Amino acid sequence: MDKRQLISNIKQNFMLKRVRAQEESENYINSLRKNEEFNKLYTEYSHVKFEYLKTSYEEENIALKHDMQDLQLKINQYLDKNGYDKTKMTPQYECKICNDTGVVGGRICSCLMKELNKTLSIKSSSISKFKSFKDVDISLMNDVDHKALEILKTWCDKYPNVSKININIMGASGSGKTFLMECMANELVTSGQVVTFKTAFEINELARLYHMGKSYEFSDILKTDILFIDDLGTEPIIKNITKEYLYNLINVRQMNNLPTIISTNLSEDDILSRYDERIFSRLANKNLSINLLLTSQDKRIIKKTK
């Protein structure tokens, strides 16, 4: 099943959830209407509500609203007295934020985002908190980092119409590299891309397992739409594996025009000496790569809203 199909399925499921919740409350009301007392109250309530929605005279409006509240109260009293569950009178949506529409204030609701993440992204190690670019406190960013942020945002907006398919985000630890990558990943997942987010350590481990014939997940990483490699350089170098598989990974993805986004504490010189010239030349290829160096050490760029 392709991505578009998956997304349309998810949206359809949301619609079905809504319809189901509405049907359940309607059915509940219909079953209650078999009671004469309830039926009388509810018929009157429906009538007043209809008048209320129809009228445009403010005075009449206030009076009708008052009647409505009055009847609502009587209905609730009736339900309480007879042991009925009054919450079932209104549709019980799963998500109380968006009422299962998946949208809130023109933006994707976290419930839909979660569903998209779950379905579209291959297991990712650390994207679970749904970080987004709007969580970045720009006022605390220096000019260099702010420019880097704008470049990354633009890249996400333009994808797949991008000419540079490698992004190397460099900078000391604590400069917000991982955070910015997570923002990108979520932005891309939201727009329906298949994203894989792994630490270099995890990729190294998958390469080792692949090499030993114990797991073939490494081949999924070769093919994923957009690959994020967090913290390149923190993985141990395993002889015949780390450098070889990393080279293959980057090379195969470049040949297939698939973006790879890397964060690292290493400088260009460090990359050259830790890995080898072949890996370095692919990562540093100016025609295919965007190289960004974050210079801030201020972790506060992440708004403490979540």
Ligand SMILES: [Zn+2]
């Ligand atoms: Zn929601």
